[in-house]
Amino acid sequence: xxxxxxxxxxxxxxxxxxxxxxxxxxxxxxxxxxxxxxxxxxxxxxxxxxxxxxxxxxxxxxxxxxxxxxxxxxxxxxxxxxxxxxxxxxxxxxxxxxxxxxxxxxxxxxxxxxxxxxxxxxxxxxxxxxxxxxxxxxxxxxxxxxxxxxxxxxxxxxxxxxxxxxxxxxxxxxxxxxxxxxxxxxxxxxxxxxxxxxxxxxxxxxxxxxxxxxxxxxxxxxxxxxxxxxxxxxxxxxxxxxxxxxxxxxxxxxxxxxxxxxxxxxxxxxxxxxxxxxxxxxxxxxxxxxxxxxxxxxxxxxxxxxxxxxxxxxxxxxxxxxxxxxxxxxxxxxxxxxxxxxxxxxxxxxxxxxxxxxxxxxxxxxxxxxxxxxxxxxxxxxxxxxxxxxxxxxxxxxxxxxx
Numbered sequence: 001x002x003x004x005x006x007x008x009x010x011x012x013x014x015x016x017x018x019x020x021x022x023x024x025x026x027x028x029x030x031x032x033x034x035x036x037x038x039x040x041x042x043x044x045x046x047x048x049x050x051x052x053x054x055x056x057x058x059x060x061x062x063x064x065x066x067x068x069x070x071x072x073x074x075x076x077x078x079x080x081x082x083x084x085x086x087x088x089x090x091x092x093x094x095x096x097x098x099x100x101x102x103x104x105x106x107x108x109x110x111x112x113x114x115x116x117x118x119x120x121x122x123x124x125x126x127x128x129x130x131x132x133x134x135x136x137x138x139x140x141x142x143x144x145x146x147x148x149x150x151x152x153x154x155x156x157x158x159x160x161x162x163x164x165x166x167x168x169x170x171x172x173x174x175x176x177x178x179x180x181x182x183x184x185x186x187x188x189x190x191x192x193x194x195x196x197x198x199x200x201x202x203x204x205x206x207x208x209x210x211x212x213x214x215x216x217x218x219x220x221x222x223x224x225x226x227x228x229x230x231x232x233x234x235x236x237x238x239x240x241x242x243x244x245x246x247x248x249x250x251x252x253x254x255x256x257x258x259x260x261x262x263x264x265x266x267x268x269x270x271x272x273x274x275x276x277x278x279x280x281x282x283x284x285x286x287x288x289x290x291x292x293x294x295x296x297x298x299x300x301x302x303x304x305x306x307x308x309x310x311x312x313x314x315x316x317x318x319x320x321x322x323x324x325x326x327x328x329x330x331x332x333x334x335x336x337x338x339x340x341x342x343x344x345x346x347x348x349x350x351x352x353x354x355x356x357x358x359x360x361x362x363x364x365x366x367x368x369x370x371x372x373x374x375x376x377x378x379x380x381x382x383x384x385x386x387x388x389x390x391x392x393x394x395x396x397x398x399x400x401x402x403x
Contacts, residue, residue: 077095078095078169078170078171079093079095079096079099079150079168079169079170079171080092080093080095080096080167080168080169080170081093081096081129081167081168081170082165082166082167082168083113083129083133083165083166083168084164084165085133085163085164085165087112087113087114087133088110088111088112088113089108089109089110089111089112089113089116090109090110090165091109092105092108092109096170099148099150099170099172100120100145102119102120103116103119103120113127113129113130113133114130117130120145121145121146122145128141128143128152128153128154128168129154129166129168131154132154132155132156132166132167132168133156133163133165133166134156134163135156135163136156137154137155137156138152138153138154138155139153140152140153141153142173142177147174148172148174149172149173149174149176149177150170150171150172150173151170151171151172151173152168152169152170153168153169153170154166154167154168154169155167188355188356188357203239203243204240204243207236207239207240210236211233211236214229214232214233214236215233217229218230218233256298257296257297257298257379258296258297258298258299259294259295259296259402260294260295260296260297260299260302261292261294262292262295262297262302262327262334262336262399263288263289263290263292263327265297265299265302265303265306266286266288266306266325266327266336267286267288268303269303269306269307270284270286272307273307273310273323273325276310276311276314277314277323280314280317280320281320282314282317282320282321282322282323283321283322283323284310284322284323284325285322285323285324285325286325286326287324287325287326287327288325288326288327289326289327289328289329291329292327292329292334293329293334293401293402294401294402295334295379295399295400295401295402296379296380296400296402297379297399298378298379301375301378301379302375302379304371304375305372305375305376305397306325306336306338308368308369308371308372309338309372309395310323310325310338312368312369313338313339313340313342313393314340315342316340316342316343316344316392316393317340317341317342317343318342318343321340321341321342322340322341323338323339323340324337324338324339324340325337325338326338326339330398332400332401333381333398333399333400333401334398334399334401335396335397335398335399336396336397336399337394337395337396337397338394338395339392339393339394339395340392340393340394341391341392342392342393343389343390343392344387344388344389344390344391344392344393345385345387345389345393346389350385350387353369353385354369354370354373355370356370372395376397376399379399380399380400381397381398381399381400382397382398383395383396383397383398384396384398
């Protein structure tokens, strides 16, 4: 009777908050916890000579219930862990072992919760189940374990005002968190689009007039002031490039694609890149695989992609160094790799370099790499970057072969 009351209270208490799936798992785990307590009662009674037949029968039924409930828990697509009042793990289902493959059921059962958290590299004091056994309920807390994200629910189990155990329920939401991050990126790009659409023409028209008059005055001025006019024109050109980057991100429209040779595009850009490298004391090396499969591409955008990445690499080297441009053939795609031996990018910055407006440069806009990523994605490809501080950076693009 007491057990029925406890289960009814637990189900009624948690059902509206957890939903049917979590509430069922909570009820099942509570049954297992109760069975564990009955098992302890049985062991104590077994040491005595007088054992009540009803206790034997109840224990037998409880053991059968425990087996059935464990089977049901193992089918749940969530992790369920329960502990007793002494912090010992008395139940763990299969999904928990799937989430944390370093755990073994035989090693975990009966182990202290603190030992399990230390094995997983978690903070025991901040773990939700640790708080639950101390009477603190946790609903919908998100925590990070390695490269995975988990949604956590943890509840103390009480009877007559006394805590006799706790239950933890965990759901992996790594993919959901990634989607939230990607949605945030889309929203940022949408903001860029709205800004670009509203200011592009208003800015470009007066700039074109200013640039024309500066050029006219420059031609009628003596050589002693030419350097100042050149500086003004360079800054105007830079402002135009920033506007172009805004437009590239904002429009995100389908561009005309033709069948093309990636090697031919790289070779056509080589004189320009080498001339820029010579001014900086650097070198550009081409490692192009012959007979590369053709891809569907927009030549203008592909040139913009390559030039952006090469110039980024030259700026990162800040003097002499080597830019390598490599193409490779794979079964269903071609690869383009652009690497430098410059200063590299720290790990914390590397995770953000494709965010619009995020930059590591003093005069950067934070739009160059998002534009590059957008170009690759419009070509149906993917882009990856690897970098080691002090050793350089490598951008890798994968483009599908034209069928």
